[in-house]
Amino acid sequence: MLSTLNNRDPREIGGYRLRARLGAGGMGEVYLSFAPGGRPLAIKVIRPEYADDPAFRARFAHEVRAAQEVSGRYTAPLLEAGPDAPVPWLATAYVIGPTLLDAVRAYGPLPLSTAQTLIAAIASALQNIHSCDVIHRDLSPGNVIIAADGPRVIDFGIARATDITKSLMTRTPIGTPGFMAPEVALGREAVPASDVFALGAIAYFAATGRSAYGDGTFASQLLRITNGEADLTGCPQELRSLIERCLSVDPTGRPTTAEVIAECAGTPRPAEGWLPPAMTTDIAARTAELARIAAQPAPPAEVLPRRNSALRWLIAAGAATVVLTAAILVTVKLLAGSTADPGRDPEELAGSSSTPAAQVSGTAAAASPPSPSPSPSPTADEVGWTGVIRINRDGIDMDRIPPTVDPNAGVIDLELGLTNDLESTIDGIGGGRETSVAHLPAGAQPSPRTCHDLISTVGTTRLVVQKNSIFCFQTEKGLVGYATITKISGGFTAGNTAKATVWATTEFA
Incomplete structure (x- = not known):
């Protein structure tokens, strides 16, 4: 749900007045805002450690341009971005609803018909994404929003911006444990079929509430993924064959997005009542909360109170003093005890x-x-x-x-x-x-x-x-x-x- 801004949050980004906090991800903080016509927006503000990296900025700008070409009913469109701003940011359409991750954790696995509609809709979103030569790279239950009129895939393509030099990180996995294709886990180039693998893992999670590769450590999940050791216990028989093919270790053995849609009864058409009652109630509550915030006056546009900036400076200075003192003490101790290697x-x-x-x-x-x-x-x-x-x-x-x-x-x-x-x-x-x-x-x-x-x-x-x-x-x-x-x-x-x-x-x- 939405939460109020605290005194450390900015009040305006890229000309958009921020109204509430939506959450935080690997790349930065996410806030609610509204376009001049009243359309709700999600504003993602990039973390300072990324913003200070020129290579990241170049990759981020490239991925933003590519992602802005993507459109479709089941994607949350990227509307505007500031890759060259002092603090980079991007604005997408705000989708009212929980993530698939939160929905399943709160209300349990989806009914079969809901799961089939979800799978077909995500496959349709992937068709639109791939048609623009974009690969999601981090498709997971946390990047799928459950809305009243169907799911939305978010954050497509942007995950690549955090990948530091593909040629030197070819064996470093970028993605979410349990939903990362074997070729990605082994450091190879992601391909459209890599997103289909993630879709298969999402389908199993949606239908059972469990991960096909267990809930152990990151490394143990990678071992099972690369060895093709999916555990599909409890998978509905109507979905099992499709999920097994999506989770093929060999990318060429996975179905196309068109084949996924066909096996889920054709073109998805989420209608009223496609979701269980508990999820519908959840979305209604979020809709009411959004309306309440929209009716309130926007907070002042100041970025941060001066006293907080001063306080952060004092804290940083104090921390630097502690680190410097500790470093001096450690060095003195080592110099005193380093007679084994005097040269x-x-x-x-x-x-x-x-x-x-x-x-x-x-x-x-x-x-x-x-x-x-x-x-x-x-x-x-x-x-x-x-x-x-x-x-x-x-x-x-x-x-x-x-x-x-x-x-x-x-x-x-x-x-x-x-x-x-x-x-x-x-x-x-x-x-x-x-x-x-x-x-x-x-x-x-x-x-x-x-x-x-x-x-x-x-x-x-x-x-x-x-x-x-x-x-x-x-x-x-x-x-x-x-x-x-x-x-x-x-x-x-x-x-x-x-x-x-x-x-x-x-x-x-």
Whole structure:
């Protein structure tokens, strides 16, 4: 449902007065506004960490132009965007209704006739999207809105904008666990059939309320997807054959969108009563709430109260002081205890510690590509070491505790460098392994098993990273850990740092 603006929210974006909060997704915050004629709009405001990336802005502008060509009854059209604004944004038609994810969780699986209409309508939306040479790339229950006159597919194509350099991230999955096609999970190029796979997974979820690939970790779902291990227990017989073909590991074995529509009784025609009563009541309540907000005067157009800006500055300054003080203490401690390697430049020393570290529819969008949020806390009793590492052109030996810069040891587990003016890369060299680093997906809790499985399934030897990127790694001796990039100075220099955790275990059962 809608929620009121707080004193940290902007009051105007791109000339649109914001009226309420709709939710938050992987790319940014979503707000309600109204066009001059009264049409309700969903305004998505892009997160600052993306806005500061010139490469993202270029991709975002390209994807926005392509998405604006898409139209159709079962899509929420992208109406306007500001890719070059200080804070990039986009405006789509606001669809009154819950996401499919929220609807099924709240009211249970859909009746067969409703599920068939839903599947055919989504397939029709995909036909329109693909006809404009756009691929959704993140089709999931969180990106399908249940409206009174039929479902709407949202956020088509825009997920690609968060993909950082396809040529260097060809093995990094971008999408939602359980709805990601095998070829995408393996880092290959998404194709229209990739969206059909997601449609099959959505169809099973809508009809049963469950995921065809379980509810385990991100990595465990990827393993089942790439191995073709869908569990279709409880699937209605009328849908089972269609869903099985949609979930084919081989993209060429999946049906076309036209075939999906034909198997669901032809052209979808959602009529009054196509939804269960509980969902109809939900939509009616949302409609009444929207009318109430539309009747109220818009709040003042000020972006943020001055006192809050000052407060955020003070908080940021205080946080910087704490970080600087902590860094000085760690460096002093290391310098005092580094007699085993007296010839090293102090600037190359790694910090250490002996103590383990402890829609657009009004709902949050589904998971997204590598998260810029702070690192989650690992399980304390498994941590072997945690601290700040300094990555330079000689790399970091993560098999030493604490990790050290030691180019003569014959082991360089991690190094960070600039491949061009826009991209930084982490190279993982783990004893000749072909897969030694992998991005930790947004929302995933790091653990030895999660990192091990990610590296085993979608790992690579090179990742494109930015500040706040979180990635897993495996060392030459088999230890696993994860790190958050805290600073990138550019090039193979001694100025790149990351906060890292290494688990003292090689057991991943």
